[in-house]
Amino acid sequence: MWAYEKKLEYPVKVSGPNPKLAKVVVTQYGGPDGELAASLRYLTQRYTMPTSQAKGVLTDIGTEELAHMEIVAALVYNLLKGAPLSEIKAAGMDGYYADHDRSVYFVNGDGVPWVAAYIQSKGDPIADLHDNMAAEEKARATYEHLINLSDDPQVTDVLRFLREREVVHFQRFGETLNIVQDFLDRRKVW
Protein backbone atom coordinates (compact mmCIF):
# COMPACT_ATOMS: atom_id res chain seq x y z
CA MET A 1 0.00 0.00 0.00
CA TRP A 2 0.97 3.62 -0.05
CA ALA A 3 1.00 6.30 2.64
CA TYR A 4 0.98 10.04 1.93
CA GLU A 5 3.68 12.43 3.05
CA LYS A 6 2.42 15.95 3.53
CA LYS A 7 5.32 17.57 1.69
CA LEU A 8 6.69 17.85 -1.85
CA GLU A 9 9.86 15.98 -2.84
CA TYR A 10 11.29 19.33 -4.01
CA PRO A 11 10.02 22.81 -3.06
CA VAL A 12 7.81 24.53 -5.65
CA LYS A 13 7.49 28.29 -6.03
CA VAL A 14 6.33 30.33 -9.02
CA SER A 15 6.87 34.04 -9.70
CA GLY A 16 3.17 34.59 -10.47
CA PRO A 17 0.26 33.48 -12.64
CA ASN A 18 1.46 32.39 -16.08
CA PRO A 19 -1.14 30.44 -18.13
CA LYS A 20 1.15 30.41 -21.16
CA LEU A 21 3.73 28.41 -19.19
CA ALA A 22 1.05 26.27 -17.48
CA LYS A 23 -0.24 25.25 -20.92
CA VAL A 24 3.06 23.58 -21.81
CA VAL A 25 4.17 22.35 -18.37
CA VAL A 26 0.88 20.39 -18.03
CA THR A 27 2.20 17.93 -20.62
CA GLN A 28 4.46 16.47 -17.92
CA TYR A 29 1.27 15.80 -15.92
CA GLY A 30 -0.88 14.15 -18.58
CA GLY A 31 1.17 13.98 -21.77
CA PRO A 32 2.69 10.90 -23.44
CA ASP A 33 6.05 11.19 -21.61
CA GLY A 34 4.68 12.75 -18.43
CA GLU A 35 4.83 11.68 -14.81
CA LEU A 36 1.43 9.92 -14.73
CA ALA A 37 2.53 7.72 -17.63
CA ALA A 38 5.89 7.08 -15.95
CA SER A 39 4.51 6.10 -12.54
CA LEU A 40 1.74 3.89 -13.92
CA ARG A 41 4.10 2.25 -16.42
CA TYR A 42 6.61 1.18 -13.75
CA LEU A 43 4.06 0.29 -11.10
CA THR A 44 2.16 -2.02 -13.44
CA GLN A 45 5.26 -3.63 -15.00
CA ARG A 46 6.73 -4.59 -11.62
CA TYR A 47 4.43 -7.59 -11.10
CA THR A 48 6.08 -9.68 -13.79
CA MET A 49 9.71 -8.70 -13.16
CA PRO A 50 11.83 -11.85 -12.69
CA THR A 51 14.25 -10.66 -9.98
CA SER A 52 13.76 -9.11 -6.58
CA GLN A 53 16.07 -6.23 -7.46
CA ALA A 54 14.00 -5.36 -10.54
CA LYS A 55 10.78 -5.47 -8.47
CA GLY A 56 12.40 -3.08 -5.98
CA VAL A 57 13.66 -0.71 -8.69
CA LEU A 58 10.25 -0.47 -10.39
CA THR A 59 8.41 -0.05 -7.08
CA ASP A 60 10.72 2.71 -5.86
CA ILE A 61 11.08 4.63 -9.13
CA GLY A 62 7.32 4.26 -9.78
CA THR A 63 6.72 5.75 -6.34
CA GLU A 64 9.16 8.63 -6.95
CA GLU A 65 7.30 9.38 -10.21
CA LEU A 66 4.09 9.82 -8.17
CA ALA A 67 5.95 12.47 -6.19
CA HIS A 68 7.02 14.10 -9.48
CA MET A 69 3.41 14.07 -10.68
CA GLU A 70 2.55 16.02 -7.53
CA ILE A 71 5.38 18.51 -8.19
CA VAL A 72 4.13 19.13 -11.76
CA ALA A 73 0.56 19.48 -10.44
CA ALA A 74 1.79 22.07 -7.91
CA LEU A 75 3.48 23.98 -10.75
CA VAL A 76 0.35 23.97 -12.96
CA TYR A 77 -1.96 24.80 -10.03
CA ASN A 78 0.13 27.80 -8.99
CA LEU A 79 0.70 29.02 -12.56
CA LEU A 80 -3.10 29.07 -13.14
CA LYS A 81 -4.11 30.31 -9.69
CA GLY A 82 -5.53 33.82 -9.97
CA ALA A 83 -4.68 34.12 -13.67
CA PRO A 84 -6.96 36.69 -15.34
CA LEU A 85 -9.27 35.38 -18.09
CA SER A 86 -7.67 37.74 -20.61
CA GLU A 87 -4.30 36.00 -20.07
CA ILE A 88 -5.90 32.54 -20.19
CA LYS A 89 -7.46 33.47 -23.56
CA ALA A 90 -4.24 35.00 -24.87
CA ALA A 91 -2.40 31.78 -23.95
CA GLY A 92 -4.87 29.73 -25.99
CA MET A 93 -6.12 28.06 -22.82
CA ASP A 94 -9.77 29.08 -23.24
CA GLY A 95 -10.72 25.56 -24.34
CA TYR A 96 -9.03 24.14 -21.23
CA TYR A 97 -10.77 26.75 -19.07
CA ALA A 98 -14.18 25.80 -20.50
CA ASP A 99 -13.78 22.21 -19.30
CA HIS A 100 -11.56 22.59 -16.23
CA ASP A 101 -11.51 26.24 -15.07
CA ARG A 102 -8.14 26.65 -13.27
CA SER A 103 -7.99 23.04 -12.04
CA VAL A 104 -5.30 20.50 -12.91
CA TYR A 105 -6.20 17.84 -15.49
CA PHE A 106 -4.38 15.08 -17.37
CA VAL A 107 -3.78 16.55 -20.83
CA ASN A 108 -0.78 17.33 -23.00
CA GLY A 109 0.13 20.85 -24.15
CA ASP A 110 -2.52 20.75 -26.87
CA GLY A 111 -5.31 19.54 -24.57
CA VAL A 112 -5.23 15.89 -25.67
CA PRO A 113 -6.29 13.75 -22.67
CA TRP A 114 -4.09 11.01 -21.23
CA VAL A 115 -4.68 7.46 -22.51
CA ALA A 116 -3.36 4.12 -21.22
CA ALA A 117 -2.14 3.43 -24.78
CA TYR A 118 0.80 5.78 -23.99
CA ILE A 119 2.30 3.00 -21.87
CA GLN A 120 3.00 -0.69 -22.22
CA SER A 121 3.40 -3.71 -19.98
CA LYS A 122 4.76 -6.50 -22.14
CA GLY A 123 5.41 -9.28 -19.64
CA ASP A 124 8.88 -9.52 -21.15
CA PRO A 125 11.37 -7.93 -18.74
CA ILE A 126 13.96 -7.15 -21.43
CA ALA A 127 11.35 -5.36 -23.56
CA ASP A 128 9.90 -3.56 -20.53
CA LEU A 129 13.27 -2.36 -19.20
CA HIS A 130 14.28 -1.03 -22.63
CA ASP A 131 10.88 0.67 -22.79
CA ASN A 132 11.61 2.31 -19.43
CA MET A 133 15.07 3.52 -20.45
CA ALA A 134 13.52 5.10 -23.55
CA ALA A 135 10.75 6.62 -21.41
CA GLU A 136 13.34 8.30 -19.16
CA GLU A 137 15.18 9.78 -22.17
CA LYS A 138 11.91 11.05 -23.68
CA ALA A 139 10.98 12.67 -20.37
CA ARG A 140 14.47 14.23 -20.14
CA ALA A 141 14.07 15.66 -23.65
CA THR A 142 10.61 17.03 -22.76
CA TYR A 143 11.99 18.76 -19.66
CA GLU A 144 14.74 20.31 -21.80
CA HIS A 145 12.07 21.62 -24.21
CA LEU A 146 10.12 23.04 -21.24
CA ILE A 147 13.28 24.68 -19.84
CA ASN A 148 13.76 26.32 -23.27
CA LEU A 149 10.17 27.60 -23.12
CA SER A 150 10.18 28.76 -19.48
CA ASP A 151 10.27 32.49 -18.71
CA ASP A 152 10.02 31.98 -14.93
CA PRO A 153 13.37 31.21 -13.22
CA GLN A 154 11.61 29.62 -10.22
CA VAL A 155 9.79 27.19 -12.53
CA THR A 156 13.00 26.53 -14.47
CA ASP A 157 14.71 25.54 -11.20
CA VAL A 158 12.06 22.86 -10.53
CA LEU A 159 12.19 21.66 -14.16
CA ARG A 160 15.99 21.26 -13.80
CA PHE A 161 15.53 19.07 -10.72
CA LEU A 162 12.98 16.89 -12.54
CA ARG A 163 15.23 16.64 -15.61
CA GLU A 164 18.12 15.45 -13.45
CA ARG A 165 15.98 12.69 -11.91
CA GLU A 166 15.28 11.29 -15.39
CA VAL A 167 19.04 10.94 -15.90
CA VAL A 168 19.43 9.06 -12.59
CA HIS A 169 16.46 6.78 -13.34
CA PHE A 170 17.89 5.96 -16.78
CA GLN A 171 21.13 4.92 -15.09
CA ARG A 172 19.32 2.70 -12.56
CA PHE A 173 17.19 1.05 -15.27
CA GLY A 174 20.34 0.34 -17.30
CA GLU A 175 21.89 -1.40 -14.28
CA THR A 176 18.65 -3.32 -13.74
CA LEU A 177 18.66 -4.44 -17.37
CA ASN A 178 22.17 -5.88 -16.87
CA ILE A 179 21.11 -7.66 -13.67
CA VAL A 180 18.04 -9.16 -15.36
CA GLN A 181 20.02 -10.09 -18.47
CA ASP A 182 22.59 -11.95 -16.29
CA PHE A 183 19.81 -13.71 -14.42
CA LEU A 184 18.12 -14.86 -17.63
CA ASP A 185 21.46 -15.97 -19.15
CA ARG A 186 22.34 -17.99 -16.04
CA ARG A 187 19.02 -19.80 -16.23
CA LYS A 188 19.98 -21.07 -19.70
CA VAL A 189 23.15 -22.80 -18.40
CA TRP A 190 22.57 -26.52 -17.67
Add this chain to the structure above:
Amino acid sequence: MRTPINREELLLRIQALEFAALDLNLYLNTHPGDARALADFNQISAALAQTRTAYEQAFGPLMNYGHSLSCGRWAWIDEPWPWEA
Protein backbone atom coordinates in the same frame (compact mmCIF):
# COMPACT_ATOMS: atom_id res chain seq x y z
CA MET B 1 19.44 30.84 23.85
CA ARG B 2 16.91 28.73 22.02
CA THR B 3 17.02 29.11 18.25
CA PRO B 4 13.54 29.78 16.88
CA ILE B 5 12.28 26.99 14.66
CA ASN B 6 11.23 28.13 11.22
CA ARG B 7 8.75 25.78 9.55
CA GLU B 8 10.08 26.32 6.05
CA GLU B 9 13.72 25.78 7.08
CA LEU B 10 12.92 22.59 8.96
CA LEU B 11 10.86 21.30 6.04
CA LEU B 12 13.74 22.07 3.67
CA ARG B 13 16.08 20.07 5.92
CA ILE B 14 13.66 17.13 5.81
CA GLN B 15 13.38 17.42 2.02
CA ALA B 16 17.18 17.41 1.69
CA LEU B 17 17.64 14.41 4.02
CA GLU B 18 14.83 12.42 2.46
CA PHE B 19 16.12 13.16 -1.04
CA ALA B 20 19.55 11.81 -0.04
CA ALA B 21 17.89 8.70 1.46
CA LEU B 22 15.72 8.20 -1.64
CA ASP B 23 18.65 8.48 -4.02
CA LEU B 24 20.77 6.09 -1.92
CA ASN B 25 17.77 3.72 -1.80
CA LEU B 26 17.61 3.63 -5.62
CA TYR B 27 21.40 3.15 -5.80
CA LEU B 28 21.35 0.33 -3.24
CA ASN B 29 18.64 -1.52 -5.20
CA THR B 30 21.21 -2.17 -7.93
CA HIS B 31 24.33 -2.10 -5.66
CA PRO B 32 23.16 -3.98 -2.53
CA GLY B 33 26.75 -4.97 -1.61
CA ASP B 34 28.06 -1.40 -1.30
CA ALA B 35 28.82 -1.15 2.44
CA ARG B 36 29.63 2.58 2.37
CA ALA B 37 26.35 3.45 0.66
CA LEU B 38 24.52 1.28 3.18
CA ALA B 39 26.22 3.07 6.10
CA ASP B 40 25.32 6.45 4.56
CA PHE B 41 21.73 5.31 4.06
CA ASN B 42 21.38 4.27 7.68
CA GLN B 43 23.03 7.42 9.01
CA ILE B 44 20.82 9.67 6.86
CA SER B 45 17.69 7.67 7.73
CA ALA B 46 18.39 8.13 11.46
CA ALA B 47 18.92 11.89 10.98
CA LEU B 48 15.71 12.04 8.93
CA ALA B 49 13.68 10.31 11.65
CA GLN B 50 15.05 12.73 14.25
CA THR B 51 14.33 15.83 12.13
CA ARG B 52 10.89 14.52 11.25
CA THR B 53 10.03 14.10 14.94
CA ALA B 54 11.20 17.66 15.68
CA TYR B 55 9.04 18.98 12.82
CA GLU B 56 5.96 17.01 13.82
CA GLN B 57 6.17 18.14 17.46
CA ALA B 58 6.12 21.78 16.35
CA PHE B 59 4.01 21.74 13.18
CA GLY B 60 1.88 18.59 13.13
CA PRO B 61 1.93 15.22 11.39
CA LEU B 62 3.80 14.69 8.14
CA MET B 63 2.24 11.31 7.36
CA ASN B 64 -1.22 9.75 7.45
CA TYR B 65 -2.49 6.26 8.31
CA GLY B 66 -0.71 5.91 11.63
CA HIS B 67 2.86 6.77 10.63
CA SER B 68 2.67 10.03 12.62
CA LEU B 69 1.16 10.77 16.04
CA SER B 70 -1.46 13.50 16.37
CA CYS B 71 -1.15 14.59 20.00
CA GLY B 72 -3.94 16.56 21.67
CA ARG B 73 -6.05 17.14 18.59
CA TRP B 74 -6.45 15.99 14.98
CA ALA B 75 -3.87 18.18 13.21
CA TRP B 76 -3.55 16.23 9.96
CA ILE B 77 -6.09 18.47 8.21
CA ASP B 78 -4.33 21.72 9.16
CA GLU B 79 -3.25 24.06 6.35
CA PRO B 80 -1.08 24.41 4.37
CA TRP B 81 -1.18 21.48 1.96
CA PRO B 82 2.06 20.91 0.03
CA TRP B 83 0.92 22.46 -3.26
CA GLU B 84 -0.10 25.70 -1.54
CA ALA B 85 3.18 27.55 -2.19
